[in-house]
Amino acid sequence: MMINNSERVIAWESRTGIKLNQYEVLDSTNNRAKEYVKELISRGNTNPVREIFVCEKQTNGRGRRGKNWESPSGTGIWMSCLMTPKVSSDVISEITLLAALGVVKAINHLAVSNSILNIEPKIKWPNDIVINEKKICGILTELVNDPATGMNYVICGIGINVNDKSFVGENYTFATSLYYESGVVWNREELFFDIALCLRQFVQTLEAKKSLGFIKDDYNNMLISMNKEIILKTENGDYKDEVYISRGIDDSGALLVEGKDGNIFRVTSGEVSVRGLYGYV
Numbered sequence: 001m002m003i004n005n006s007e008r009v010i011a012w013e014s015r016t017g018i019k020l021n022q023y024e025v026l027d028s029t030n031n032r033a034k035e036y037v038k039e040l041i042s043r044g045n046t047n048p049v050r051e052i053f054v055c056e057k058q059t060n061g062r063g064r065r066g067k068n069w070e071s072p073s074g075t076g077i078w079m080s081c082l083m084t085p086k087v088s089s090d091v092i093s094e095i096t097l098l099a100a101l102g103v104v105k106a107i108n109h110l111a112v113s114n115s116i117l118n119i120e121p122k123i124k125w126p127n128d129i130v131i132n133e134k135k136i137c138g139i140l141t142e143l144v145n146d147p148a149t150g151m152n153y154v155i156c157g158i159g160i161n162v163n164d165k166s167f168v169g170e171n172y173t174f175a176t177s178l179y180y181e182s183g184v185v186w187n188r189e190e191l192f193f194d195i196a197l198c199l200r201q202f203v204q205t206l207e208a209k210k211s212l213g214f215i216k217d218d219y220n221n222m223l224i225s226m227n228k229e230i231i232l233k234t235e236n237g238d239y240k241d242e243v244y245i246s247r248g249i250d251d252s253g254a255l256l257v258e259g260k261d262g263n264i265f266r267v268t269s270g271e272v273s274v275r276g277l278y279g280y281v
């Protein structure tokens with residue numbers, strides 16, 4: 001996605017303090033952000049950074065676990081938010097959860113202001129957004145640390161299938177787009193600005209509060225697995241045999257899961273992801 005109205009971009013940049021870097025084609029917005037971080041590190045940067053890299057088409061979009069992320073031209077939002085947040089604990093998982101909630105809020109916001117009533121986005125912990133049990137958005141958060149300065153550069157890559165009309169047959173089993181589920185074309189620009197602003201506000205609040213407590217209830221309300229049976233999938237893709245009940249996130253963003261014996265324990269997104277008993281969700 002490209003925003004051609006340069007006056008709007010300039011006004012937005014000065015209002016938010018976020019610099020926008022737009023490209024027609026990139027291999028991956030996360031890769032571009034990483035290259036930029038390398039430049040910053042080689043210059044010995046110690047200033048806070050707040051920039052977004054966005055493009056119309058990615059030729060090598062990356063998903064989690066080394067998967068490929070389809071990023072065709074003209075229909076989606078492919079963006080990476082680069083920031084240097086001052087948080088001490090597991091910054092990757094915290095920013096990922098904030099981004100997921102930000103995307104859901106932005107979709108809901110736009111749906112309400114455009115009277116689109118039939119859309120109900122949900123979060124599949126930790127970082128997928130689903131509608132009608134199919135994925136419309138994925139988030140890939142990466143961290144680059146500069147040992148010389150101690151700076152932590154966080155790159156939060158967000159990919160959203162907005163107006164893609166190609167989800168038919170096989171492709172439609174697990175993935176979908178906002179257009180496909182709502183029947184209307186969405187304004188990508190508005191959605192992009194809403195997400196960027198929401199994430200920035202969330203990150204500021206996280207820096208002040210040092211805990212995810214302020215989004216916990218909202219996040220859990222959007223959680224598709226809330227109080228439902230789930231199975232756990234480890235990073236290497238194995239499923240554990242046992243069935244648990246998801247009880248939502250705690251103040252640190254870990255998912256609380258209840259075993260058959262009634263004991264509750266915490267799982268972090270670095271260790272596992274979750275799946276329902278049937279299908280993708």
Ligand code: BTN
Nearest residue numbers: 028061062063064138139157159
């Ligand atoms: C996933 O669900 O596997 C994560 C997908 C993340 C895709 C986005 S698109 C923008 C950014 N650039 C990338 O190469 N990947 C992320």
